Amino acid sequence: MTARILIVEDEAPIRRLLRIALEAEGHLVVEASTAREGIAGAARETPSAIILDLGLPDADGITVLQAIREWSTVPVLVLSVRADEADKVAALDAGAQDYVVKPFGVKELLARLRALLRDRSDENMGRSVIEIGEIRMDAAAHTAHRGDEDLKLTRREFDLLWMLMSNAGRLLPQNLILHTIWGPAHTGDAQYLRVYIRQLRAKIGDDASNPRYIFTEAGVGYRFADADTVRVSR
Known part of the structure; x- marks a missing residue:
């Protein structure tokens, strides 16, 4: 099933890798490289799920997550180099559904994303109209x-x-x-x-x-x- 996935990640090579993997699964991909673009994209594109980096150039990814949670319950998978338990707990407490540490395996990330999408109501997936x-x-x-x-x-x-x-x-x-x-x-x-x-x-x-x-x-x-x-x- 096709879903619209928003990638909020400042590293272009990782965005490219994720785009290739997600499009191979049949998904539509929207990219953002800053916190501001990520928040705007979440509001404008109504994605089925968000893959969110925490180390963004203009604000911490937790700030993005907190802003999105003020109006949306879209599933968020955090993708970050931060491996400390405290960072994972902070992200999950702020509203993330899952947390993957870089470097990561693409197959595992896709499996985790599929699990998030299965829990998402079909009526809200990939909405563009x-x-x-x-x-x-x-x-x-x-x-x-x-x-x-x-x-x-x-x-x-x-x-x-x-x-x-x-x-x-x-x-x-x-x-x-x-x-x-x-x-x-x-x-x-x-x-x-x-x-x-x-x-x-x-x-x-x-x-x-x-x-x-x-x-x-x-x-x-x-x-x-x-x-x-x-x-x-x-």
């Missing part, structure tokens, strides 16, 4: 529609809407959204995010005073309605 109410997004084609209308979204608007819709029903803290979409330098720019939310609402036909899709938790963040709570207008 999301449809809630009249809004439909296709990440692979990079398209968004409201009914029959093609939504003209900027790249940032698309990434923001995808993050909200792929986590429908969950409250996403505004600092997490800002960190994921715009980077760590913008985690305090709440007004900046409000502008983009207002633009998105206008494009998808949502009313802030009586929302169907994007709900605001004042001072905390935003939540996109899940499919069970949205009535499609006729």
Whole structure:
């Protein structure tokens, strides 16, 4: 069964090795070489599983894991040179499902990954299309529609809407959204995010005073309605 696997690893040779092995198993592979790219990729790509290095250039992998766990239960397999028990315990306590020490055997890593994927609900594996109410997004084609209308979204608007819709029903803290979409330098720019939310609402036909899709938790963040709570207008 094909799954989308996100590799968060700063060493290009290891990313290449993993890509070759995973694609040979029939999986789709997305790569990230920094913590920032990893968090963004986890939000944007909704992977079936993540292979995560701890020694990233811009932040520790534990930070990435903790950030992802604020909104996602995606299985995470840590791949690290850190072999101490304390490091393994810290990663598992932060939400990792498994831990493999470098250097590693590819066959063993693939077997461990298969075990994680078996425990993952099939309905969430490799998802690239999301449809809630009249809004439909296709990440692979990079398209968004409201009914029959093609939504003209900027790249940032698309990434923001995808993050909200792929986590429908969950409250996403505004600092997490800002960190994921715009980077760590913008985690305090709440007004900046409000502008983009207002633009998105206008494009998808949502009313802030009586929302169907994007709900605001004042001072905390935003939540996109899940499919069970949205009535499609006729």
